[in-house]
Amino acid sequence: MCPCQNGDSIPNDPSQMVPVDLSEKPKVNGINGHSNHAQPSAQPQPQPRHNPYAPRASDFLNNVSNFKIIESTLREGEQFANAFFDTKTKIAIAKALDAFGVEYLELTSPAASEQSRLDCEAICKLGLKSKILTHIRCHMDDARIAVETGVDGVDVVIGTSSFLREFSHGKDMAYITKTAIEVINFVKSKGIEVRFSTEDSFRSDLVDLLSIYQTVDKIGVNRVGIADTVGCANPRQVYDLIRTLRSVVSCDIEVHLHNDTGMAIANAYCALEAGATHIDTSVLGIGERVGITPLGGLVACLYAANPEYVKSKYNLPMLREIENLVAEAVEVNVPFMNPITGYCAFTHKAGIHAKAILNNPSTYEILKPEDFGLTRYVSIGHRLTGWNAVKSRVEQLGLKLTDEQVKDATAKIKELADVRTQSMDDVDSLLRVYHSGIQSGELEVGQREALDRLLRKHREERHTEGVTA
Numbered sequence: 001m002c003p004c005q006n007g008d009s010i011p012n013d014p015s016q017m018v019p020v021d022l023s024e025k026p027k028v029n030g031i032n033g034h035s036n037h038a039q040p041s042a043q044p045q046p047q048p049r050h051n052p053y054a055p056r057a058s059d060f061l062n063n064v065s066n067f068k069i070i071e072s073t074l075r076e077g078e079q080f081a082n083a084f085f086d087t088k089t090k091i092a093i094a095k096a097l098d099a100f101g102v103e104y105l106e107l108t109s110p111a112a113s114e115q116s117r118l119d120c121e122a123i124c125k126l127g128l129k130s131k132i133l134t135h136i137r138c139h140m141d142d143a144r145i146a147v148e149t150g151v152d153g154v155d156v157v158i159g160t161s162s163f164l165r166e167f168s169h170g171k172d173m174a175y176i177t178k179t180a181i182e183v184i185n186f187v188k189s190k191g192i193e194v195r196f197s198t199e200d201s202f203r204s205d206l207v208d209l210l211s212i213y214q215t216v217d218k219i220g221v222n223r224v225g226i227a228d229t230v231g232c233a234n235p236r237q238v239y240d241l242i243r244t245l246r247s248v249v250s251c252d253i254e255v256h257l258h259n260d261t262g263m264a265i266a267n268a269y270c271a272l273e274a275g276a277t278h279i280d281t282s283v284l285g286i287g288e289r290v291g292i293t294p295l296g297g298l299v300a301c302l303y304a305a306n307p308e309y310v311k312s313k314y315n316l317p318m319l320r321e322i323e324n325l326v327a328e329a330v331e332v333n334v335p336f337m338n339p340i341t342g343y344c345a346f347t348h349k350a351g352i353h354a355k356a357i358l359n360n361p362s363t364y365e366i367l368k369p370e371d372f373g374l375t376r377y378v379s380i381g382h383r384l385t386g387w388n389a390v391k392s393r394v395e396q397l398g399l400k401l402t403d404e405q406v407k408d409a410t411a412k413i414k415e416l417a418d419v420r421t422q423s424m425d426d427v428d429s430l431l432r433v434y435h436s437g438i439q440s441g442e443l444e445v446g447q448r449e450a451l452d453r454l455l456r457k458h459r460e461e462r463h464t465e466g467v468t469a
């Protein structure tokens, strides 16, 4: 199994990494610090005075700090080519997402199969805090089955683009509007929520869209949905369409955004900026083709805008467990570049970064790993390392070296790392040998031959220990 599925955001070879706990004291001297002791935290840590990503007061439509998630792993996610969720897995995923705090769970249509209907009923009976929705075609047959399952609401969809009107269901706008009214009134009559969405909204005629949304808004639909079914929209188009729609309907606005061109998170963000109220997600973004807005990526993006709001709504440390659960269920790995839970999401490597991170993590981190129950690492045993990172390790090991000595040891690490990356164990051995050489007087700064001799001796001793053991 890929290490990123089980580990603590641990890169490939954890032995090369140093976990960094900044709750104690700065690990590195400030810019002008040259003493061989870590400076106490006398100066306040520089913090940005305001969050540049937070909405501006002038953005009166902005819902970046006022949104709900409709989690569709158990609907859109089931449309991922590799997905097969048995009842037990569906229940485990539903419970985990409920504990995470998503406001809604969207389930596969009960019209899809007998087991889909039974699973929908079973999840409705769990008594979760999240509201349960199911997703159906704009058809009375589907609606009749859906309202009998015990769901809190029904998401109704029908294609309005010329592609889908011609090649999918073959209905014109007059028929679509008439059926939508019938289905919405029927679902409403059962006292549950109803949402009406147009499939392939961005390739639909704007007048058709606004006209049908206005009609369903007037008859009291709870939400209308915009769907970028083929993932063709860009953030500006999303912003413009949602903003226009916001001025036409008074109900809530949901968006469903596919990721075919990698825009799904950015598009979701822009939809909220323009006044959307609900965002569809799936865990790891799974869905048809390359899927939709991923839950974790969306959370990362919205946390950057307003960490306190996002922390107050969702149990963020659960994210990794949920992603691992779904990754395992659909037999994929968590992508190495995944926001938050990706393999190296909180590992810092280059010396310039390491120094600044050790002084203040905000220098190179927009997300705080601890808010997600994760750990920050600094990677040391490579040729891009710097003496500040090495010094922090020296201190962690409890060794006493002057800055000049740390710089000398760093030069040796770089020399070795020019040949191959050094494990953390290699780095620690070198630092210990260096330290004892200095203590015993066998070594002075710059005495490369003496250091090489001590390292050789150390390796031989270890080898002998290994052989006799």
Ligand SMILES: CC(=O)SCCNC(=O)CCNC(=O)[C@H](O)C(C)(C)COP(=O)(O)OP(=O)(O)OC[C@H]1O[C@@H](n2cnc3c(N)ncnc32)[C@H](O)[C@@H]1OP(=O)(O)O
Pocket (backbone or CB within 6 Å): 079, 109, 111, 112, 113, 136, 137, 138, 139, 157, 158, 159, 168, 169, 170, 199, 229, 288
């Ligand atoms: C973009 C999206 O992801 S939308 C959600 C997709 N989800 C699903 O498809 C759920 C799983 N689907 C299924 O189990 C099946 O497709 C069913 C049960 C819904 C329908 O199965 P079938 O009756 O065998 O039809 P089939 O899947 O071949 O074709 C879809 C039918 O729905 C009609 N249809 C397609 N979209 C819609 C819609 N939004 N509203 C109403 N009817 C629609 C088509 O015209 C076609 O009807 P036909 O029987 O006259 O040919």
Ligand SMILES: O=C(O)CCC(=O)C(=O)O
Pocket (backbone or CB within 6 Å): 076, 135, 155, 156, 157, 197, 198, 199, 200, 225, 226, 227, 228, 229, 230, 256, 258
């Ligand atoms: O119901 C919706 O809003 C979206 C349906 C869907 O999955 C899509 O259009 O990609």
Ligand SMILES: [Zn+2]
Pocket (backbone or CB within 6 Å): 076, 229, 256, 258, 287, 288, 292
């Ligand atoms: Zn979709």
